[in-house]
Amino acid sequence: MxxxxxxxxxxxxxxxAAGGLAIMISSTRSGAVEFVDPRPWGGxxxxxPAGEIDAFVVIDPDNSILLRxxxxxxxxxxxxxxAMILAEELECDFAKVRVEYASAHRNLIDGGPYGRMGTxxxxxxxxxxVFLQQAGASARAxxxxxxxxxxGVEPSACVARDGxxxxxxxARSATYGExxxxxxxxxxxxxPAIKSPDQYKLIGTRQARLxxxxxxxxxxxxxxxxxxxxxxxxxxxNCPVFGGKLVNADEAAIKSRRGFIAVVPVENGVxxxxxxxxRAKEALAALPIVWDEGASAQTDSxxxxxxxxxxxxxPLANAVxxxxxxxxxxxxxxxxxxxxxxxYLAHAPMEPLNATAYWRPDRIDVWIGTQFPESALQxxxxxxxxxxxxxxxxxxxxxxxxxxxxxxxxLVQAVQVxxxxxxxxxxxxxxxxDIQHDRYRPQAALRLRAALGADGAPTAFDFRTAVGxxxxxxxxxxxxxxxERSAVEGLENVPYRVGALKVDCALKNTHVPVMFWRSxxxxxxxxAVESFxxxxxxxxxxxxxxxRRALLDHRPDFLAVLDTLADKGDWGKPTPKGSGRxxxxxxxxxxxxxxxxxxxxxxxxxxxxxxxxxxVDCGHVVNPLTVEMQIESAVLYGLTAALFGEITIAxxxxxxxxxxxxxxxxxxxxxxxxxxxxxxxxxxxGGVGEPGTPPIAPAIxxxxxxxxxxxxxxxxxxxxMLGA
Amino acid sequence: MLTLSVNxxxxxxxxxxxxxxxxxxxxxxxxxxxxxGCGIAQCGAxxxxxxxxxxxxxxxxASEAVGKSIVTIEGLGARGLHAVQKAWIxxxxxxxxxxxxxxxxxxxxxxxxxxxxxxxxxxxxxxxICRCGTHPRIRAAVHRAAALAKL
Numbered sequence: 001m002x003x004x005x006x007x008x009x010x011x012x013x014x015x016x017a018a019g020g021l022a023i024m025i026s027s028t029r030s031g032a033v034e035f036v037d038p039r040p041w042g043g044x045x046x047x048x049p050a051g052e053i054d055a056f057v058v059i060d061p062d063n064s065i066l067l068r069x070x071x072x073x074x075x076x077x078x079x080x081x082x083a084m085i086l087a088e089e090l091e092c093d094f095a096k097v098r099v100e101y102a103s104a105h106r107n108l109i110d111g112g113p114y115g116r117m118g119t120x121x122x123x124x125x126x127x128x129x130v131f132l133q134q135a136g137a138s139a140r141a142x143x144x145x146x147x148x149x150x151x152g153v154e155p156s157a158c159v160a161r162d163g164x165x166x167x168x169x170x171a172r173s174a175t176y177g178e179x180x181x182x183x184x185x186x187x188x189x190x191x192p193a194i195k196s197p198d199q200y201k202l203i204g205t206r207q208a209r210l211x212x213x214x215x216x217x218x219x220x221x222x223x224x225x226x227x228x229x230x231x232x233x234x235x236x237x238n239c240p241v242f243g244g245k246l247v248n249a250d251e252a253a254i255k256s257r258r259g260f261i262a263v264v265p266v267e268n269g270v271x272x273x274x275x276x277x278x279r280a281k282e283a284l285a286a287l288p289i290v291w292d293e294g295a296s297a298q299t300d301s302x303x304x305x306x307x308x309x310x311x312x313x314x315p316l317a318n319a320v321x322x323x324x325x326x327x328x329x330x331x332x333x334x335x336x337x338x339x340x341x342x343x344y345l346a347h348a349p350m351e352p353l354n355a356t357a358y359w360r361p362d363r364i365d366v367w368i369g370t371q372f373p374e375s376a377l378q379x380x381x382x383x384x385x386x387x388x389x390x391x392x393x394x395x396x397x398x399x400x401x402x403x404x405x406x407x408x409x410x411l412v413q414a415v416q417v418x419x420x421x422x423x424x425x426x427x428x429x430x431x432x433x434d435i436q437h438d439r440y441r442p443q444a445a446l447r448l449r450a451a452l453g454a455d456g457a458p459t460a461f462d463f464r465t466a467v468g469x470x471x472x473x474x475x476x477x478x479x480x481x482x483x484e485r486s487a488v489e490g491l492e493n494v495p496y497r498v499g500a501l502k503v504d505c506a507l508k509n510t511h512v513p514v515m516f517w518r519s520x521x522x523x524x525x526x527x528a529v530e531s532f533x534x535x536x537x538x539x540x541x542x543x544x545x546x547x548r549r550a551l552l553d554h555r556p557d558f559l560a561v562l563d564t565l566a567d568k569g570d571w572g573k574p575t576p577k578g579s580g581r582x583x584x585x586x587x588x589x590x591x592x593x594x595x596x597x598x599x600x601x602x603x604x605x606x607x608x609x610x611x612x613x614x615x616v617d618c619g620h621v622v623n624p625l626t627v628e629m630q631i632e633s634a635v636l637y638g639l640t641a642a643l644f645g646e647i648t649i650a651x652x653x654x655x656x657x658x659x660x661x662x663x664x665x666x667x668x669x670x671x672x673x674x675x676x677x678x679x680x681x682x683x684x685x686g687g688v689g690e691p692g693t694p695p696i697a698p699a700i701x702x703x704x705x706x707x708x709x710x711x712x713x714x715x716x717x718x719x720x721m722l723g724a
Numbered sequence: 725m726l727t728l729s730v731n732x733x734x735x736x737x738x739x740x741x742x743x744x745x746x747x748x749x750x751x752x753x754x755x756x757x758x759x760x761g762c763g764i765a766q767c768g769a770x771x772x773x774x775x776x777x778x779x780x781x782x783x784x785x786a787s788e789a790v791g792k793s794i795v796t797i798e799g800l801g802a803r804g805l806h807a808v809q810k811a812w813i814x815x816x817x818x819x820x821x822x823x824x825x826x827x828x829x830x831x832x833x834x835x836x837x838x839x840x841x842x843x844x845x846x847x848x849x850x851x852x853i854c855r856c857g858t859h860p861r862i863r864a865a866v867h868r869a870a871a872l873a874k875l
Contacts, residue, residue, distance in 0.1 A: 218757020399822030636857025
C-alpha cells in the first residue's frame with residue numbers, strides 16, 4: 001500500500017512541478033486531436049485503479065481508453081503499432097484511444113507486468129505482439145464477463161465490439177466505460193485465445209501515427225524540454241581521449257561569472273553548473289582543464305586501419321566451418337578476393353544527449369529519453385546510492401535513438417551532479433560532446449574470398465572480419481570464444497547457396513568505445529557481402545540480379561523479394577550515361593530487405609543517389625504506413641553513412657565535432673524512395689526499424705560500379721576517387 | 725534589460741545581450757518547441773521567424789532580436805494550425821519529431837516568399853537536418869502546404 005501511496009503522491013507533485021513552470025498550450029488552440037499527452041511518461045499508476053482493467057488498459061467512465069506502451073518512441077512508431085495490437089483484441093474504436101508510456105518503476109515493483117521494456121534490435125512488435133494481444137484479449141474477456149454477470153446471462157452469448165458489450169437476445173448493451181470498474185475485479189478462470197492473423201481487422205491497416213499532433217505544434221516533451229522548479233543546468237566536458245581522466249579544473253577562473261554555481265567532477269569528465277545552460281556552457285569553455293590523456297593519446301586512424309587489416313591475418317576465431325573449404329579453393333577455376341573497410345560512425349541523434357536528475361537521500365527522479373528505462377532506473381540507483389524501488393524514470397519522446405540511447409552516459413553524470421549539489425539538474429551534452437564521445441559503430445576490415453567452379457558459380461566462401469567487440473567495449477563480458485554474434489551477423493548466415501563456408505573473426509578493440517548502431521554488425525557486413533557478390537557476378541560474367549537469383553533458388557522468400565524488387569526497381573532497363581543501378585539484398589532482425597539504388601556520378605566524381613526502390617519481407621505488417629516510414633528512414637540513415645559517415649582519430653581524439661564536419665544527408669541529397677512488400681506471412685514476424693539500413697551502402701556502391709566501372713571497397717564514398 | 729516580442733507577447737529580460745535567442749526562448753521564456761541541435765546554425769532545429777523570415781536562433785544574439793517580431797513554433801498559426809502544420813499531419817511526415825519544429829518554421833518561411841516552390845526550390849531552401857530521414861515526406865508536405873494555403 002505504501003508503494004501505491006508513494007506513486008499517487010508522486011503524480012500530483014510531478015504534474016505540478018512540470019506544469020508549474022511550463023508555458024501551457026491548450027490542445028484546443030491547435031484544433032488537433034491529441035492521442036498522446038505531450039508529456040508521454042504518464043503516471044506510475046496515475047489512473048484510478050477502478051478503471052484499470054490490466055496493466056496495459058485503462059478505461060474511464062467516459063469511455064476514454066488509455067493504452068500503455070512499454071517501449072520507447074524514438075520515431076519508429078511503436079506508440080501507434082503497439083496500440084494497434086492492443087486495440088485489435090480489445091475491440092474498441094481505435095480513433096478514440098490514447099497512449100502513454102508504461103512505468104519502469106511499476107514494472108520493477110509489481111512483478112514485471114510489462115515484460116522487458118528495452119527498445120532495440122528491431123524487436124518491439126515481434127517481441128511483444130503475443131503478449132500484447134493477450135493483454136488486449138484478457139481485458140476484453142473481463143469486460144464481457146462483467147456485462148454477463150450484470151445481466152445474468154452467459155458470457156458466450158455476449159459480443160464485444162466497438163467499445164461496447166452487447167447481448168443480442170434482448171438487445172442490451174453497455175459501454176466499456178460503464179463496465180470498466182466491474183471488469184477490473186473480474187478474475188478469469190482461463191485466458192482467452194488470441195486472434196490469428198486471418199482474423200485481424202485493425203492490424204495490417206494504414207493508421208496515422210498517434211504522436212503526430214503533439215509533434216507539429218512543439219508541445220511534445222523530449223527529455224531536453226524538462227523544466228523543474230529550482231532547476232540548475234550543467235554543461236559537460238568529457239575527457240578528449242577515451243580512457244583519460246581529469247587532473248584539475250581551475251574553478252577560480254570562472255567562479256565570478258554570472259550565474260556560476262559549481263564545478264563538479266563527473267564520470268569521464270567535468271561539469272560546470274550554472275543557473276542557465278548558456279551560462280554553464282560558456283563558463284565551461286572558459287574553464288582551464290588539465291587532463292591526463294592516458295596511454296591512447298598517440299593513436300590515430302591510419303594506425304588503426306593498418307591494425308585492422310593486419311588482424312585479418314590472424315589469430316582468428318572460427319565462427320562457421322562447414323563443407324570442404326580448402327578443397328574447394330584447391331579445385332577452383334578462379335578465386336575472387338576483396339578487402340572491404342568501414343570507419344567508426346557516430347549515431348548523432350537530433351536531440352543531443354541530456355538528462356534531468358533530482359537526487360534526494362531517499363528518492364531519485366530522472367527525466368530523460370532512453371531506449372532502456374529499466375537499465376536507466378538501475379543505473380540511477382547504483383550511481384545515486386538509492387534503492388531501485390525509490391527511483392522513477394520519466395521517459396520523454398526520444399529525439400532519435402538509433403542505438404545511442406541504449407546506454408545513458410548522460411544519466412550517470414546528471415545523477416552525480418544532482419547528488420553533489422542536492423538540486424534538480426538538467427545536464428546537456430553539446431553536439432560536439434555527442435560527436436566526440438559517442439559509443440561508435442565499430443571500425444572494421446573484412447577480407448572475402450570466393451572459389452568459383454568452371455561454370456562461374458561459387459563453390460566456397462571464406463570470409464574474415466576484424467572488428468571491435470561491442471560486448472567487451474560495454475564491459476558486458478570477455479567473449480572467451482572470440483566470436484560475437486554482432487561481429488559475424490550477415491556473414492555466418494549468408495543466404496547464397498554454396499557448398500562450403502568458413503567465417504573467421506578477430507575481435508579487436510581500440511580505446512574508442514563501440515556499441516549498437518542502427519543494424520549493428522549488418523551495417524558493415526552487408527556492405528562487404530553484397531559488394532562482393534556483385535564482384536563475383538561480374539567475374540563470372542553474370543548479371544548481378546540473375547547471379548543472385550541462381551544462388552537463392554533454395555530460398556523462396558528471398559526470391560519473392562528479389563523478383564518484386566527487380567520488377568518495381570526497373571532492373572535491366574537502360575540508364576543514361578554516367579548513371580547506373582545497383583542491387584543488394586540482406587536479411588537482418590528476421591526481415592529480408594532488397595534495395596535498388598539509382599545513382600548518377602558526375603565527371604568530377606560527385607555521387608547523387610536519385611532513386612531507391614525497396615522491397616521488404618517482414619512476414620506480417622502491423623501498420624504499413626510506419627513500416628514504409630522506417631524503410632525510408634533506414635535508407636537515409638544508411639545513405640548518409642555510405643556517402644559521408646566517417647569518424648577519424650588523431651592523437652587519440654575524435655577529429656570530427658559537429659554537423660559541419662560530420663556530414664548528414666540534406667534534402668538535396670535525398671532520393672525518391674519507394675517501398676514494396678513481398679510478405680511471406682505464416683509464423684514469421686520480422687523487425688522493421690533496422691533491416692532497411694544494411695542494403696543501401698552496397699546498393700549504392702554497386703550502382704557506382706555500374707555507372708563508372710569503379711569499385712568502391714572502403715566507406716565513406718566521399719573519399720573515393722571517382723572523377724573521370 | 726532587453727525587451728523582446730515573442731509570439732505577440734512582450735518580455736523584459738535581464739540577460740546578457742549576446743545570449744542566443746535559442747536559449748532565451750527555451751530557458752528564460754520557457755518555449756521549448758524550439759530545439760537545440762548543433763549550436764552552430766548547421767541543422768536548423770532552432771529555426772524561428774524574425775520579422776517573418778526563417779532564422780537559426782542558436783546564432784542570433786538576443787540584442788539583435790530587439791524591436792523585431794519573433795515567432796516560434798508555439799506561435800505559428802495563432803488561430804489554429806498553420807497550413808504547413810496541417811500538411812505535415814496529412815502527409816504523415818514526422819518520426820522522432822525533434823527536428824520538425826525547425827522544419828515547419830523553415831517551410832512556412834519558404835512558402836511565404838515562394839507560394840509554389842518546385843522540388844528544386846525545396847531542395848535549395850530546406851536545408852535543415854533530419855536524422856530520421858523524413859526528407860521525401862517533407863518534400864511532399866511542402867507541396868501539400870502550398871496547395872492548402874491556396875484554399
